[in-house]
Amino acid sequence: DAGVIQSPRHEVTEMGQEVTLRCKPISGHDYLFWYRQTMMRGLELLIYFNNNVPIDDSGMPEDRFSAKMPNASFSTLKIQPSEPRDSAVYFCASSFLGQGSMDEQFFGPGTRLTVL
Amino acid sequence: ILNVEQSPQSLHVQEGDSTNFTCSFPSSNFYALHWYRWETAKSPEALFVMTLNGDEKKKGRISATLNTKEGYSYLYIKGSQPEDSATYLCAPSGSARQLTFGSGTQLTVLP
Numbered sequence: 541d542a543g544v545i546q547s548p549r550h551e552v553t554e555m556g557q558e559v560t561l562r563c564k565p566i567s568g569h570d571y572l573f574w575y576r577q578t579m580m581r582g583l584e585l586l587i588y589f590n591n592n593v594p595i596d597d598s599g600m601p602e603d604r605f606s607a608k609m610p611n612a613s614f615s616t617l618k619i620q621p622s623e624p625r626d627s628a629v630y631f632c633a634s635s636f637l638g639q640g641s642m643d644e645q646f647f648g649p650g651t652r653l654t655v656l
Numbered sequence: 657i658l659n660v661e662q663s664p665q666s667l668h669v670q671e672g673d674s675t676n677f678t679c680s681f682p683s684s685n686f687y688a689l690h691w692y693r694w695e696t697a698k699s700p701e702a703l704f705v706m707t708l709n710g711d712e713k714k715k716g717r718i719s720a721t722l723n724t725k726e727g728y729s730y731l732y733i734k735g736s737q738p739e740d741s742a743t744y745l746c747a748p749s750g751s752a753r754q755l756t757f758g759s760g761t762q763l764t765v766l767p
Contacts, residue, residue: 573754583700583745583757596754631699637753643688644702645755 544648546632552654558620561651564613565634573645574607574617575631583631589615622655629653662746662758669736670766676732677761679746683727690755691720691731692745700745703731736765 545564553559565572573588587597592609600607604623609615619626629652633645661680669675681689688707692700704713709724717734733740743762747755 571753582759585754585756588754643753644690644705646702647699649699 544632544634544646546630546648546651548651549649550652550654552656553622554656555623556621557655558618559622559626559653559655561617561630561632561653563615563617563632563648565615565632566646567613569634569636569646570612571635571637571645572609572615573633573635574615575633575647577629577631577650586617586630619653622653624655627653627655660746660748660756660758662744662761664761665759666762666764668764668766671736671738673736673765674732674734675736675763676730677744677763679729679731679748679758681727681729681746681748681756681758683724685750686724686727687749687753689722689724689729690747690749691729692747692757694743694745694760696742703744731761733763736763738765738767741765 544566547562570591574586575583576586577583586599587607588595589609605619607617629650631650632648635645637643663678688705690705691703693703694700704720706713706722711722713720719732722729731744741764743760745757745760747757749755
C-alpha cells in the first residue's frame with residue numbers, strides 16, 4: 541500500500557485566494573483526520589470523519605475552513621479566503637478500528653501551505 | 657480537549673546512553689494512549705498504542721509503560737543511537753477517540 545497520499549506537497553498562494561488540499565487515505569481505513577501543525581500550537585486536530593461522515597469539526601478554526609469526504613478514498617480541506625495566519629503544515633491521517641487493529645493513525649507526508 | 661504535558665521539552669544525550677521521557681494526561685475519560693515518533697521533515701509514525709493500566713509495550717530498544725489511574729506514561733530508550741533523534745509525541749484519546757497531541761520531547765543523540 542502506498543500509505544496516505546496528500547497533494548499538493550507544497551502550496552504558495554496569495555491572501556484571499558482559495559486553497560484546496562487533498563487526501564487519499566489508506567484503503568480499508570474508515571477514519572480520516574485532518575491536522576494542522578504550527579510552531580505556536582503544535583499538532584492540532586481540525587476535523588475527523590468516520591465512514592465519510594464528519595464526526596467532530598470543533599477544531600476547525602473558522603468558517604473559512606471546510607472539509608468534505610465524498611467517498612471512502614478521497615477528502616478535501618478547503619480554505620476560502622486564505623490568510624497569512626493559515627500558513628502551516630496540514631496533515632491527513634487515517635486509521636481503522638477492527639480486529640487486529642491497534643487504532644494507530646497513519647499520517648500522510650503533509651502539505652506545507654504558505655499564504656503571502 | 658485534554659491537557660497533555662510532556663517533559664522534558666528537549667533532551668541531548670550521548671550515543672549509548674539510556675533515556676526516558678514523561679507524558680502526563682487527565683486520568684478521567686481515558687480510552688487509549690498513543691506514542692508517535694516524528695523525524696524532521698517526515699510524518700509522525702506510531703510507536704505504541706496502550707489502553708490498560710499497567711500496560712507495557714516494547715519495540716526493539718524502545719519501551720513504554722502506562723498508568724491510567726494517575727495519568728502518566730513513560731517512554732524509555734535503551735542505548736540511544738543517533739537514528740533515534742526525533743521528536744516523540746504522546747497523544748491520549750477519550751471516549752470520542754480523537755487524539756490530543758502533547759508538544760513533544762525533542763531528542764538529539766550525539767555520536
